Amino acid sequence: MKKFLIIVLFLFSSTHIFSQIEDYTLGSNNPLRNYNGGFYDYSDQDVVNIKVAVWGAVKYPGRYAVPNYITINDLISYTGGPVESSNLEDVRVYRTDETGKQQLIKINFNDLMWEDELQADRKIVPKLEAGDIIVIPIEPRYYFRQDFSFWLSVISTLSTLTIVILNFLKD
16 A cells, blocks of 8 residues: 555656646747737738737737728627627727827627617717727626536545545555
């Protein structure tokens, strides 16, 4: 039994030592990284292109070079779409005009997605401008499976430790 404990301790310690093969720094040529650092180019050579940023709860947040005719809906679809925990009721567009004045425009995309009929008094979604920053906030959600998996791992660890200790005391 003592040999078994020594082998288990050796395995735990060796996995910690050999778990990281090589250190990588930000901006290095990491072979595991196959994206281009958060800049995505969807520009069209025949029209004027603008640079905008999309941050928050989307699949691929970052800076985008896009044609000036696309809408915010198109841009969100270019980002891979909203993730499961995104709050589409509070999408924010931050904009700075020519005079340096900053604007905040709030959009509720759930109204656009889930209403059965179009309404004439609907607020029109603003056109994208160069330098716009679109932020899609994250809405925290509770899932029972998170607590269940946590407590299941705690109980299984404690039961394993109890069995190991009882077998150790038995010998």
